[in-house]
Amino acid sequence: MRRRTFLGAAASLGVAAAPVLAGCSGGGKASGSRRPLRFQSLAWQAESVRANKALVAEWNRLHPRSPVEYVQGAWPTVHDQLLTAFEGGEAPDIIHDASDDLADFAYGGHLADLTGLLPDRLTADIPEHSWRTGTFGGRVYGVPFLQEPRVLIANRKLLRAASGVRVPTPEDPWSWEEFRAAAKELSREGGGGGDRDGRRDRDTDGNGRRYGVAWPLKEPVSATLNLALSTGGRLFHRRADGRAEIRFDAADQVVPRTVHDQVNVDGSAARTTLGMGGSDTLPGFFAGRYAMVPLGFSYRQQIVQQAPEGFAWTVLPAPTGSAHAQGVSPQTLSIAADCPRKEEAMAFVAFLLRPANMVRLALGDWMLPTGTAALRDPRLRVRKYGWATGTALAGTLHAAPAQSVRGYPEWKDKIATPGLQEYYSGAIGLAELRGRLVEDGNLVLARYQR
């Protein structure tokens, strides 16, 4: 009895304390006033955050009766944070994310179907192949607005010095065979002390070796899959009954085999960079240890910031095969299913994605807009910093086939990432890799498609 009284007192204390603690929040809005719609942005570079905040302020000035509150999110944590917020019914109203993160939220009923809300201007402005990246089960759950092709950032001096290497253009990119040959040509064996002019330089590692390419493949799956689209590789295929299955055909194997052979056969790719992220390879690139680094288009900002004075670099298109395409997972804007004022939220999204505003966002993030009108902006077509090369590639960017497949994140983390890492380092062969990606992978997908 005494114990029950004690527990009861403790419970009462908790209940009594709740309003006091709730008062600490200070978050209560005046009753009767409309709460602002919350826009959670993942902008993280200073210029990009500034552009987003300025656009929100502009919207609020023009639409005082439909205010929007800017909320800062972060890329590394957005999935967990949104998942919990959706489950708890406390999600932001307007959500910035990447299209490859949307599938589970869309199928889970957490995102609003935007099909009937989209203004005609926006629908017409963004090409059909971009819309596909935010479409799941025939419904639009995310408006794709920024995208990033993978390009080759090359050391201009080394490229110019290699007489046998043709400089590729967006209209005439390297084939994968040409790329492999160019990487070999740009490599230099150890022991030499100088460059072709006989001058001693730092264009080598400690053993006097220079690599044609450095593949930063700490997260190898999306890079491999997106580039594989250029050779017609899809890996994820839809059967007649709508179910997804994994195949690893000849077209899927071209890109992985090229990387593997560059590291393990030609010696033209640095083995040590396989475990690195893109930023980690930059010091070696600046020092001339690697002639080329395949990176996302937005890495140019880091290069501009960090490259030593006088370092000459250029942006080249990624190699292509028969299909001349590349997979991307654009950044998207979605509206939460629980948002009470979806039309207003869409009006804000449409404002944010007006061509002029899309250009501001693209410049802030060093990425490409998806909108055709924005892509015509002269500021995105200058040669400086490779903008023109990137803009010319915009038409080749397509939805990555894997992103709409449920179970892809698990396959990626548990099977494909370790499998590709082992294959690229030479620990396993192609047959073993194929077995893991396909047989183990289809078992994973089967669980999601029962």
Added chain:
Amino acid sequence: MTARRGRTAAARAGQYLALLGYLLFLLLPFLWLLSTAFKPPRELGSIDPTWIPHEPTLANFRATFDEQPLLRSAANSLAAAAGAAVLAVVVATPMAYVLARFRTRMARAATGWVVVSQAFPLVLVIIPLFLLLKAVHLVDSLGGLTLVYLVWSLPFALWMLTGYVRAVPAELEEAAAVDGAGRVRTLVSVTAPLLMPGIVATALFAFITAWNEFFFALVLLKSPEKQTMPVVLTHFLGAEGVADLGPLAAAALLATLPGLVLFAVIQRRITGGMLAGAVKH
């Protein structure tokens, strides 16, 4: 005799060397953070990184403050961490006393539960906790976060304090009782002063745990003006591990300072407290 003295000196020198090595091991990441925070972008991209920046700059600190509400987030972290630390010792001290002095089956079960509770991963509790706090309107509230930190740190605080209470000889309390002191007087005048180092160490543990905590703060706080420092630090990170390294290092350096200062100020008390807790009777 001389040989023995020589061996002792050599052993002591070895100990000091090992200690120095350990200190260096602990210090290196901090020194690297310090160095990075003062480097301009071009030095961050150098293939030959140096410990001492060639052209030290405060630009990273300026960028940190310009880009993110660092001071406000530090104040939020401080409020939640200090609140959790104070509440943790207020709640845990009497409980620890009961567990240490009254060795009943219930006390043993409670101690076992404390140990087991340390094994629960955050992801297991986060959604139920979120719903629970939502029901009492404590989501997006620093008060709610403080409460969570209190609950999260309580088992370990209790475990720590129980050890400290056991280290206080029961004979001292019995002597006070013989001298005519009542239960409350004995606790306040005899036990509490002897427990003080343990209480300080426990409060510090609760403070640091809450100060560094990230996941609860990320999930439970929605309003930008309530975000804590670890959450704000992630705003310097982009997709696929890209980072605005200079400002991130500057912000991370600032985030480590309160813990270091706190340790520096009360380290004597902590050392005393830890030693007291380690003594068995």
